[in-house]
Amino acid sequence: MNKSLLDIVNDCDRFPYYDDNPTHYEAHMQGFHTFRVQGCDALLGYMPNETAKQFSSFTNSDDFAKGYWYIDSAARTITLATAIDAAPGDRSRVVAYTLAKMKKERVFDVLRGWRDELYPVYGRDGKLLLEIERSACPLFGVVGYGILMTGYVKHGNDLRIWVPKRSKNKQTFPGMYDVTVGGGLATKENPFECAIREAEEEASLPRKVIEAKATPVGNLSYIYVRDEKAGGGTGLIQPEVEYIYDIELDEDTIPRPNDSEVQVFHLLTVKEVQEALRKGKFKTNCGVVMVDFLIRHGILTKENAPGYLDVLSTRMHRQLEFPTVSHDIPIP
Structure with a gap:
């Protein structure tokens, strides 16, 4: 056809619009965790609940990663819990370690497209929060x-x-x-x-x-x-x-x-x-x-x-x- x-x-652009049908939109959003960074009050991305569950399972099994990631299944949030005043490079190193280990252990198919290219993640007022491997941007749902x-x-x-x-x-x-x-x-x-x-x-x-x-x-x-x-x-x-x-x-x-x-x-x-x-x-x-x-x-x-x-x-x-x-x- x-x-x-x-x-x-x-x-x-298949993601629903709130103004089109608020009830449908709110129901749809029950299927996602929000991605956040400690020290920034902005919503940074959406991660499907099943993906967040896999992410949580991995981070809880890794001694280094579990110290920096906080997943709240009730509030449906996934937070990079580095220090509030952490520098972008410090956040980026935690994310890079986590993703490299996930790639090695084949946790997510999307990381098979690893590009060795870093993309920025911004907070409010254009503040650079961290850099992330290009192929992982959809994993966190960041812009x-x-x-x-x-x-x-x-x-x-x-x-x-x-x-x-x-x-x-x-x-x-x-x-x-x-x-x-x-x-x-x-x-x-x-x-x-x-x-x-x-x-x-x-x-x-x-x-x-x-x-x-x-x-x-x-x-x-x-x-x-x-x-x-x-x-x-x-x-x-x-x-x-x-x-x-x-x-x-x-x-x-x-x-x-x-x-x-x-x-x-x-x-x-x-x-x-x-x-x-x-x-x-x-x-x-x-x-x-x-x-x-x-x-x-x-x-x-x-x-x-x-x-x-x-x-x-x-x-x-x-x-x-x-x-x-x-x-x-x-x-x-």
């Missing part, structure tokens, strides 16, 4: 930040989009369509520098091209509920804020794979992109980026796209219930 515009967005950039070519009135096909060997979304360039923000990295780095690593696009032509066009926010396509740990919560870029390329600038992430780049017509969206061929969040691109470029309108107003007004710009930070986006 072909996917509608709302289907594509719902695939990425991740990234960039997604769509490369396109104009030839007269014709517009075509560079769409990579992900490697069949990737743990996450193998063989699916992606955006031209995408990646996560490391601690203290700004989105534009991330876009430059990822463009070189994934698409063989040199810095000078990105600096000259990439245009920041906004951001998207959502809470993705991981399914089997995401690889490991279905039902885990993945809140994300993505900084979105467009880049118009000339016909002689051709993205090419530069690592094992991508099989091949296709230059697709708008019609081919829309057909791929309807058939669910895009990685979940990349499908939303494509919808956003087609709306901004006047291809999808309220006249030809059912659900247009709902999608445009709220469904791609979710107000997250966790602390978030705003990154400066230098204008090229």
Whole structure:
């Protein structure tokens, strides 16, 4: 069955909204523990109850870990119980030890995607609380930040989009369509520098091209509920804020794979992109980026796209219930 515009967005942002049905939302939230850090009064993430039970079983069996983790099943909280005034590095070391031991003992499938990349976790007012292995972010349900950039070519009135096909060997979304360039923000990295780095690593696009032509066009926010396509740990919560870029390329600038992430780049017509969206061929969040691109470029309108107003007004710009930070986006 072909996917509608709302289907594509719902695939990425399936977590319920309180305002839609408060009773349903409250009942749904009974299935989660909240992740917290001692010394910070903010809610930082959601962990499914069954995952929290496994986490508790492990930490209680490890002499080092059990001294730093407090799981309250009645209050449904999981707390990193380092000192109230602990430095980010001290918290990060406890988390790193715990996760490395869990990976070694194969406690959680999601850690099979270990990346040796650290992502920041922020508290209120942009305060850095700790850094965490990238693959473990969905385990705790903490907010991740990234960039997604769509490369396109104009030839007269014709517009075509560079769409990579992900490697069949990737743990996450193998063989699916992606955006031209995408990646996560490391601690203290700004989105534009991330876009430059990822463009070189994934698409063989040199810095000078990105600096000259990439245009920041906004951001998207959502809470993705991981399914089997995401690889490991279905039902885990993945809140994300993505900084979105467009880049118009000339016909002689051709993205090419530069690592094992991508099989091949296709230059697709708008019609081919829309057909791929309807058939669910895009990685979940990349499908939303494509919808956003087609709306901004006047291809999808309220006249030809059912659900247009709902999608445009709220469904791609979710107000997250966790602390978030705003990154400066230098204008090229």
